[in-house]
Amino acid sequence: MASSDRQQRRITVEVELASAVARISQLQLELFDIRQRLNDTTPILDMLPEDVMVEVFQYLLPSHPDPEIAGYGCSLKPIQLTLGAVCRTWRSITWSFPAFWKELRFTFAAKSDDAQAEIQVDLVQEWVRRTGNLPLQISLLLRKTKKHAVLDGILRILLQECQRWRSLEVAGKATHRLRKKMFEGSYIC
Template identity: 25%
Template sequence: MVLSVCRRCATTIVNNALGIQRDTSDVLCDADSVAPSFGAGAPDTQRANLDAEIDVVDQLIFKLRVERARLCKKRNTLSPISLSLPPEILSEIFLYAGLPDLSSKSDNSTVVPLLLGKVCTAWRQIAWSMSELWSSIDIRVSRKRSDTQAALLREWLERSGQRPLSISLTSENGEHTWRDALTPIAVISELASVCYKWQKIDLFLPEAWYECLSKIGNHLPLLTSVMVHPSANEFIPRSMHAFSEAPLLHEVSFSHYYLHDVSLPWGQLTKLKAKCISTDECLEAIQRSTQLVECHFEDVYPPEDQFPLPPSPVVNQHLKILRVVLSTGTVIAPLLDRLTLPSLHSLEISSAEQSICETLITLVERSSCPLTRVKLLGATVLEEDMISLLKAVPTLSEMTSH
């Protein structure tokens, strides 16, 4: 296709040199004819003539785009990497490209398949056929575009095949916008339809989504890790039983739930993290989780009589790591004085109170634990208290206080 200028009227002429079928729409102006004049005639006639000319240009633009796409596709087939590497090698490269960047807080593994598919048809065919690339799902859910996101998610899930899924759901415009009865459920409905493939899930949970999750039942054979909190981190009077029957579940993190509303396979949990929880709920959670190895409690506040305080210390034989962040005005003694932890290796406490060391010494003596690491944040520890702690705990090799 060659462009030239009419010697009579300076209008662009399109000559068909690429084999595109020539018709009257292929030229803006015939070099052997005078270009139409729009300066005379009624305004309606002028507008009609201009509209006709615009239509001709639009058709040409469309044909040029088609021709450009054909040429780009042919050019991409001549790329050295496409010519020299077999699909099996490219597949391995794609997998490495999809690995999360451990040095970055953002995980771009869910973007990589789409980026690869944009390169060329050959790469797209390979990427679309690799279920491994589609096993991670990270969605910033939008209220306005929820239906569109659900349709794209459906295609994504189809490409994932039977791969176990790692899922993360966050809100695009702030979780406080998801508190009304009109909250869209399209995305969570699509995910719930493949709950049997869930392996890890991290989600905020608007109240309108509870009904969708209630249909999961005991269809979570692969689930190993759950992180969940209500939208906008506000307590709501709803029970969370969706994850109560998951035979492989061992790691759970939840926030802003009353413990009596949370149903989990407690006896098989090895790692637990709970935020905004009372002291009596902490003790109850440790007592239920007999296989617990690592436990984190954040924003712990005083007992609220949700559960009766145990008359004798709660014994947990497997707990090795305990981290407690107290809320303002809460003291650590009501929690630690009711625990016996024979396997405790690491203890971290964030508190503004000063008389912590004596409580720690009592815990260690009662538990006979091999405590090697203590970290005290926010507390002012006197030198004599620190010396007493070091003498009472001969296994201690690392102690931090600031």
């Protein structure tokens, strides 16, 4: 292929690429608009009074402590987050009703990067905040990790609320660290 042919091909590819980028931008705007309209719709469930919706949502909350079903063995999002992702009305109801948050089932991800690890601490903090003053049922799966500062941050948050613990279940390879810290007096309730 001659140099002028390569130059012409480069120009053609650049034009096609610019067209593809423009099309992607157009599709992203269209998707945003569709999502906006979907959030603005009023399904029949949204016409129910808030207290009835709360009652319906409560039936979706897990009623068992089994770690496999609670999310330790799978990648399912907690139902509270799924409900909150449906629309603004559901998010408002779910976020503001403390009884939806009184059970904290949390898997500390061993292979998370620093950004994900910090998000985990923030998530636990926000989750506990949403419980108001209700008793807490806590189930933790602590996988072996080198991110001790993050694990310590999560445990510190939970220990600040230890007077509200109704139950605490801790499992996993990193439980020895928790026991060691408690016996050293690093974690005091």
